[in-house]
Amino acid sequence: MLRVLVVDSSRERAADVCAALALAGHQVVAALSSALDLSDQVLATKPDVIFIQADSPSRDTLEHLATMNRDCPRPVLLFSQDTDSEMIRRAVKAGVSSYVVDSVTPERLDSLVEVAIAQFEEFQHLRAELDDANRKLSERILVDRAKGLLMKARGLDEDAAYHALRKLAMERGRKLAEVARDVIDMASLLL
Secondary structure (H helix, E strand, O other): OOEEEEEEOOHHHHHHHHHHHHHOOOEEEEEEOOOOOHHHHHHHHOOOEEEEEEOOOOHHHHHHHHHHHHHOOOOEEEEEOOOOHHHHHHHHHHOOOEEEEOOOOHHHHHHHHHHHHHHHHHHHHHHHHHHHHHHHHHHHHHHHHHHHHHHHHHOOOHHHHHHHHHHHHHHHOOOHHHHHHHHHHHHHHHO
């Protein structure tokens, strides 16, 4: 059973979606008429999936969705009648996991949810890998700068400068990048 947050300006359509979700065995944790306080509602209700239904997603809806995706990401299914490829791109960029051009039917509900969750999980995995790669690159740049400073100040070759940094990190029980940052900071004070 999934916890679902529904966003739809049409009460009738929202009621139909909530009924279809209940029949599929899911729990609707909230039904909103707009995405105005989407992030707050997501934090309060902690849904597993978000359903948004709109004839055409407004710029405000996409902005609130982007904010929510940054602060507390969740799989988002957006059902719309808008087939404009630029709108679809903006929606995906804002955090939509699955953009469905049509209305939801109970028969398609579970498969659409599974696709959205799979897309969301893959995107989160890629985001984590990118963040890790960026962190490692930043650390590598720090270590290289610190090595350069040691090479210049103490007349060491690159290998000796690296080993000096590594030895200092081990002696202090700190990460190599942290010690490199300290060396850079101290050098900026002394120069």
